[in-house]
Amino acid sequence: MARLVSVLEIRHRDPATQARAGILRTVHGDVRTPGFVPLATKATVKGLEPRDVKALGYDIVLGNTFHLFLTPGHELIRHFGGLHRFMRWDGAIVTDSGGFQVFSMGHGTVADEIKGRAPSGSERAGRILEIAEEGVRFRSYLDGSEKFMGPETSMEIQAALGSDLALVFDECTPFNVSREYTQRSTERTHRWLDRCVAWHTQHAPDHQLIYGIVQGGVYEDLRVESAEAVAARGVDGIAIGGSLGDHKEQMYEVVGWATRAIDDDARPRHLLGIGDVDDLIRGVELGIDTFDCAMPTRLGRHGVAVVPDPERRWRVDITGKRWERSEEPLMEGCPCPTCEAGMTRGYLRYLVRNKELSGLRMLTIHNLAYLARLMADLRDAVATGTLAERAKALRDGAPPRTGLL
Numbered sequence: 001m002a003r004l005v006s007v008l009e010i011r012h013r014d015p016a017t018q019a020r021a022g023i024l025r026t027v028h029g030d031v032r033t034p035g036f037v038p039l040a041t042k043a044t045v046k047g048l049e050p051r052d053v054k055a056l057g058y059d060i061v062l063g064n065t066f067h068l069f070l071t072p073g074h075e076l077i078r079h080f081g082g083l084h085r086f087m088r089w090d091g092a093i094v095t096d097s098g099g100f101q102v103f104s105m106g107h108g109t110v111a112d113e114i115k116g117r118a119p120s121g122s123e124r125a126g127r128i129l130e131i132a133e134e135g136v137r138f139r140s141y142l143d144g145s146e147k148f149m150g151p152e153t154s155m156e157i158q159a160a161l162g163s164d165l166a167l168v169f170d171e172c173t174p175f176n177v178s179r180e181y182t183q184r185s186t187e188r189t190h191r192w193l194d195r196c197v198a199w200h201t202q203h204a205p206d207h208q209l210i211y212g213i214v215q216g217g218v219y220e221d222l223r224v225e226s227a228e229a230v231a232a233r234g235v236d237g238i239a240i241g242g243s244l245g246d247h248k249e250q251m252y253e254v255v256g257w258a259t260r261a262i263d264d265d266a267r268p269r270h271l272l273g274i275g276d277v278d279d280l281i282r283g284v285e286l287g288i289d290t291f292d293c294a295m296p297t298r299l300g301r302h303g304v305a306v307v308p309d310p311e312r313r314w315r316v317d318i319t320g321k322r323w324e325r326s327e328e329p330l331m332e333g334c335p336c337p338t339c340e341a342g343m344t345r346g347y348l349r350y351l352v353r354n355k356e357l358s359g360l361r362m363l364t365i366h367n368l369a370y371l372a373r374l375m376a377d378l379r380d381a382v383a384t385g386t387l388a389e390r391a392k393a394l395r396d397g398a399p400p401r402t403g404l405l
């Protein structure tokens, strides 16, 4: 339930936008905002150790309730004393509720596309058996066994994981559905929110904060209603989820409706599943405090590096033939451990194409380092009243400044 002391301390505001910079307080340390949250979906940031993640400048990671429920199971993680101890990460952890993954098994949507988080092959192999008021029955993608997840189950799993920020279980409304469906689904999300809050109030560990999730699809009135409904529940923070539209301008519009409707200084706002460079810049301007996304880690494992190149969506695929003999680094002047060590595109291409673990790891490190610097740059810009100039420069392809982490 809502704490007496605000969990978010806003230290600076940008006068021209809704951007703000500050500190999100958890018992596992402060999270500098606005900040990016790397995915540790299955209790690890793939290929990295906790000390790597820390060294890159991250305060918080995101674990996934759905995946950890299926394996190794929350009881096993509880046996180890919770997710922090299990994975030996002593910073903050947010856990996704599992709603997105459960519903992704049933819907493949344009929203997945725009959010860059389409369900992977293994997730698609699972199957929804029934969506009811009580919750969702589905088949595990691991062994085909029947599973159930509802609001209480999700909160119970997250309590066992002991995350610092728990997200309520919501129905993740897909893109290609009618307004009526979106409305019914959003209302169900609100009823599930009440059940999550009730369970959390009774049983959750004291340190765990709870975030409500705003749904409402691409309909302004539904989004605003949902934002107000969530804000009225006394949750500690507010996340924005569901379909945000089929193109970026629509996504920004939808996010803007929600953040304006929750004009609230005490509570952090999280944008679920968004992490492209331009989206992070715009998200900050729209008043988002934290973001999570598979993009930097997933792209890294596929040989794609994040670079300051707006023309090519801030990315370069180094697996192409043209890089075979390239002695260029991933990014000129990049202070990340990979570029600093002088790794060439040609060498990294060779490693990635041969699935050498060190190659996947070095690209992941570069990508996460880029986003960490980008967020530090934006935080500094908000603090120094220079957001307009910095946002423009970054959008135009300036590399994030170094030395601010």
Ligand SMILES: [Zn+2]
Residues within 6 Å of the ligand: 330, 331, 334, 335, 336, 337, 338, 339, 340, 366, 369
């Ligand atoms: Zn680099």
